[in-house]
Amino acid sequence: MVEAKNLTKYYGKTKAIEDVSFYVEKGEIVGLLGPNAAGKTTIMRILTCFLTPDFGTAKINGYDIFENPIAVQKSIGYLPEKNPLYEEFRVDEFLNFVCELKGIMKKDEKVKRISKIIEECGLSDVKNKLIYKLSKGYKQRVGIAQSLITDPPVLILDEPTIGLDPKQIIETRNLIKNLSGKRTILLSSHILPEISMTCERVIIINEGKIVATDTVENLTSKLKGVKEIYLEVEGEIEKIKNAISEISGVKSVNVILPIKEKINKYVVLTDKEKDLRKEISRKIVNFGFGLLEMRIEEMTLEDIFLKLTTKE
Amino acid sequence: MRIFSVYKKELKSYFTSPIAYVVILIFVVISGFIFYALSAYYSLISLRYSEYPYPYFTLSPNEMIARPLFHNMAITILFVLPLLTMRLFSEERRIGTIELLFTYPLKDSDIYLGKFLSCLTVLIIMTLIPSFYLLILEKWINFDIGVIFNSLLGLLLLGGSFISIGILISSLTESQVISAIVTFGLSLIFWIIGWISEIVGPKYSTFFDFISLYNHYENFPKGILDTRDLIFYLSISIFFSFLTLRILISKKYRG
Numbered sequence: 001m002v003e004a005k006n007l008t009k010y011y012g013k014t015k016a017i018e019d020v021s022f023y024v025e026k027g028e029i030v031g032l033l034g035p036n037a038a039g040k041t042t043i044m045r046i047l048t049c050f051l052t053p054d055f056g057t058a059k060i061n062g063y064d065i066f067e068n069p070i071a072v073q074k075s076i077g078y079l080p081e082k083n084p085l086y087e088e089f090r091v092d093e094f095l096n097f098v099c100e101l102k103g104i105m106k107k108d109e110k111v112k113r114i115s116k117i118i119e120e121c122g123l124s125d126v127k128n129k130l131i132y133k134l135s136k137g138y139k140q141r142v143g144i145a146q147s148l149i150t151d152p153p154v155l156i157l158d159e160p161t162i163g164l165d166p167k168q169i170i171e172t173r174n175l176i177k178n179l180s181g182k183r184t185i186l187l188s189s190h191i192l193p194e195i196s197m198t199c200e201r202v203i204i205i206n207e208g209k210i211v212a213t214d215t216v217e218n219l220t221s222k223l224k225g226v227k228e229i230y231l232e233v234e235g236e237i238e239k240i241k242n243a244i245s246e247i248s249g250v251k252s253v254n255v256i257l258p259i260k261e262k263i264n265k266y267v268v269l270t271d272k273e274k275d276l277r278k279e280i281s282r283k284i285v286n287f288g289f290g291l292l293e294m295r296i297e298e299m300t301l302e303d304i305f306l307k308l309t310t311k312e
Numbered sequence: 313m314r315i316f317s318v319y320k321k322e323l324k325s326y327f328t329s330p331i332a333y334v335v336i337l338i339f340v341v342i343s344g345f346i347f348y349a350l351s352a353y354y355s356l357i358s359l360r361y362s363e364y365p366y367p368y369f370t371l372s373p374n375e376m377i378a379r380p381l382f383h384n385m386a387i388t389i390l391f392v393l394p395l396l397t398m399r400l401f402s403e404e405r406r407i408g409t410i411e412l413l414f415t416y417p418l419k420d421s422d423i424y425l426g427k428f429l430s431c432l433t434v435l436i437i438m439t440l441i442p443s444f445y446l447l448i449l450e451k452w453i454n455f456d457i458g459v460i461f462n463s464l465l466g467l468l469l470l471g472g473s474f475i476s477i478g479i480l481i482s483s484l485t486e487s488q489v490i491s492a493i494v495t496f497g498l499s500l501i502f503w504i505i506g507w508i509s510e511i512v513g514p515k516y517s518t519f520f521d522f523i524s525l526y527n528h529y530e531n532f533p534k535g536i537l538d539t540r541d542l543i544f545y546l547s548i549s550i551f552f553s554f555l556t557l558r559i560l561i562s563k564k565y566r567g
Contacts, residue, residue, distance in 0.1 A: 080412065
């Protein structure tokens with residue numbers, strides 16, 4: 001549905017993105033993840049034909065961005081980064097203009113689509129208000145409404161939840177989730193929970209290059225290879241270390257820091273497949289130490305992200 | 313029909329913000345004042361010469377009211393049109409709505425022409441009002457209506473050139489103020505550039521005479537419709553429109 005091939009773009013001499021290729025299947029929700037200035041917006045602007053790549057090309061819905069930009073633009077709904085709107089208009093007026101600009105000219109069809117989208121995006125209370133008077137959350141909904149009004153097969157959302165309060169973020173996220181199914185959605189964010197909650201697949205991008213692309217689960221397990229168990233134990237450090245190390249499957253035991261006298265935190269790295277909590281706890285108790293806390297530390301998307309995007 | 317969609321949106325924008333009303337108001341007040349001054353002077357003169365039949369019959373209302381009125385209107389639109397063109401691309405670029413407009417399934421030329429025509433429409437509304445004064449006065453004085461229409465045509469052609477210059481500048485900057493100032497300066501230079509034609513010598517004088525926007529305007533209020541003037545103004549508009557379209561494309565490449 002969305003296919004980017006070797007996209008490269010320079011702004012003057014600064015390289016924005018380099019050799020970016022990816023593919024998004026029909027009906028997939030894919031997150032474009034990266035720190036600020038990684039090139040997310042540039043990629044989206046190229047896909048929407050707002051910018052022209054220096055090298056490479058892209059296809060959306062089977063149409064090439066160079067050969068048939070109008071057809072590409074017809075098949076996408078785009079929410080730009082800062083959600084710019086013609087704020088001097090009323091909501092329904094604005095949506096009416098968007099309809100016309102996107103080529104829906106028949107009056108009854110316009111009316112039908114506008115009332116449907118107002119319903120879907122929860123804008124019925126504010127449809128007669130001027131856009132600049134709306135709250136940020138409502139403006140965001142208007143932004144999403146304008147991208148959806150023609151019912152395009154592909155949605156491109158650039159940081160759809162930026163600057164919203166937590167409640168609005170959840171609302172927007174639910175709205176996006178409800179849109180999935182028929183539609184192909186490409187959304188960008190530098191907020192990681194965002195992506196892990198809404199997207200099936202993640203493309204991680206840093207300094208203009210794709211560093212990883214996979215499902216959230218696969219990325220986690222691929223990068224980990226080991227399981228981390230956190231322990232808080234009362235007792236002598238050396239004895240505890242030795243005792244735990246003896247268990248088969250334990251790769252290493254590290255002491256993090258003493259909390260109080262004799263109470264220490266340990267990180268035990270074990271094989272990915274095994275759950276060694278039982279053995280460890282039995283051993284500690286058998287040796288007569290006090291087991292205060294034990295938990296498996298899941299690697300979050302944050303960890304993966306930082307691992308991938310920071311140089312060591 | 314996409315041009316028409318952009319056109320409607322732009323026109324609505326003009327009239328939801330106070331800008332079009334303010335510009336039209338200022339223009340109408342100024343041209344109303346000029347009209348009053350000219351027709352008062354005309355009535356004074358015709359009263360004075362009413363006892364002398366020969367000079368009295370040579371007094372022409374067209375020459376004494378309509379022609380200077382249209383000359384002054386040309387200078388007035390030179391002042392006020394930058395205020396109408398300044399926002400067309402600058403504001404969209406500053407607010408970011410340009411990203412909406414250019415990602416909708418529209419051709420650059422649709423967007424450009426929609427904006428151009430909406431601005432031209434405001435100009436037409438603006439210039440029709442003073443023309444009505446003349447039509448009202450027609451009840452008592454015999455104007456040559458053809459000349460008035462010819463002058464109006466000249467004014468719109470001239471205005472079209474100013475608008476195309478204005479949109480070009482507007483597409484180059486995000487600041488509306490800079491856009492307005494540069495447009496005004498550039499329009500004024502094109503207006504007065506003919507002045508140096510006598511200084512630069514015969515070799516270049518024809519050139520400077522030719523590119524002066526003012527020189528080509530002179531004929532219209534006289535009632536002369538010269539195809540050279542017509543084609544001159546159209547080519548100026550087309551030239552600047554072409555430049556603007558190239559700039560819009562280059563922005564896509566340069567980011």
